[in-house]
Amino acid sequence: MISASGLAKSYTVRRGRERLQVDAVSDASFEVAEGEIVSFLGPNGAGKTTTLRMLTTLASPNSGSAQVAGHDVVAQPREVRRRIGYVSQGGSAGGFARVGDEIVDRAMLYGLDAATATRRARALLERLDLADSWTRVPRSLSGGQRRRLDVVMGLVHQPRLLFLDEPTAGLDPQARANLWGHIRDLREEYGMTVFLTTHYLDEADVLSDRVIVFDHGRVVTTDTPDALKDRISGDLIEMEVAGPEQVDAAVRILEKSAADQPKVTGLRMAGRVHRSGTVLPGLARELDAAGVELVSLEVRRPTLDDVFLTLTGRSLRDSH
Numbered sequence: 001m002i003s004a005s006g007l008a009k010s011y012t013v014r015r016g017r018e019r020l021q022v023d024a025v026s027d028a029s030f031e032v033a034e035g036e037i038v039s040f041l042g043p044n045g046a047g048k049t050t051t052l053r054m055l056t057t058l059a060s061p062n063s064g065s066a067q068v069a070g071h072d073v074v075a076q077p078r079e080v081r082r083r084i085g086y087v088s089q090g091g092s093a094g095g096f097a098r099v100g101d102e103i104v105d106r107a108m109l110y111g112l113d114a115a116t117a118t119r120r121a122r123a124l125l126e127r128l129d130l131a132d133s134w135t136r137v138p139r140s141l142s143g144g145q146r147r148r149l150d151v152v153m154g155l156v157h158q159p160r161l162l163f164l165d166e167p168t169a170g171l172d173p174q175a176r177a178n179l180w181g182h183i184r185d186l187r188e189e190y191g192m193t194v195f196l197t198t199h200y201l202d203e204a205d206v207l208s209d210r211v212i213v214f215d216h217g218r219v220v221t222t223d224t225p226d227a228l229k230d231r232i233s234g235d236l237i238e239m240e241v242a243g244p245e246q247v248d249a250a251v252r253i254l255e256k257s258a259a260d261q262p263k264v265t266g267l268r269m270a271g272r273v274h275r276s277g278t279v280l281p282g283l284a285r286e287l288d289a290a291g292v293e294l295v296s297l298e299v300r301r302p303t304l305d306d307v308f309l310t311l312t313g314r315s316l317r318d319s320h
């Protein structure tokens, strides 16, 4: 459904008298199959929006090429636009028109007659739990409702591929989970392909079939959320001992099961182990036999943030 090869885009910006070249995207190369929900995950400034704008024909690449919904973004932009839906970061619904009228107008711009446009608008509003909003103005809707309205606007012409730029930025947790549910349902119902940008790890984890990790204008890696987490060597065991005299013995015992050198901070220590479920009973027995008294023992599965840190050397959380 999407095939991007070496897409690149730079901008020239003025700083005082100087003209600087900013390489927003240097090599976006990836594939998205029909029916997939793919998250394009990266920190602020990674080049996600610029890539999305090239794929949706809103920005022209300096080099590289992309086929979107069967057509070339540079040579056949109109063909591409007819087949895709695009929900931008700021959203498109605004102004003073009533919600229903905005959707009908948008549908008529795509060539639908008034009756079909009205029917489709009503069905989509119903579908995204906005059935009562027809006569309201978008400004009066909650953040979550407005975002859902943006999605409705992106769907009026029944695209097979929907692009969403930071769909849940600024929404509260409940509204975010609600929107994720709708996106998944849309895929189930219409077999739609969804390509979204995000810098939220939980969003990429919960929502997507596959994650493309993007940083400094290029693809770092791609895989399913679980497979990415499995690449991190094992679960993290974190434990705290009762006194300083027990630290050395505890570290020696943890070391035997750990995949890497345990990190020690005061009375706390942490090490990664393969398959914590089989390691823990023996570890607890050995610690007990050596007279080590545990104050706490915790096991943490790797998160996508651990993956990001391992792949790029920096934490996605810290970059905001």
Ligand SMILES: Nc1ncnc2c1ncn2[C@@H]1O[C@H](COP(=O)(O)OP(=O)(O)OP(=O)(O)O)[C@@H](O)[C@H]1O
Pocket: 011, 012, 013, 022, 023, 024, 025, 042, 043, 044, 045, 046, 047, 048, 049, 050, 051, 199
């Ligand atoms: N129109 C423009 N003119 C100049 N520089 C730009 C322009 N658009 C983007 N950039 C620069 O290109 C880089 C990538 O920006 P982009 O918006 O694509 O990143 P992003 O990953 O989408 O970040 P965010 O999550 O903040 O939207 C940034 O350094 C940005 O400042």
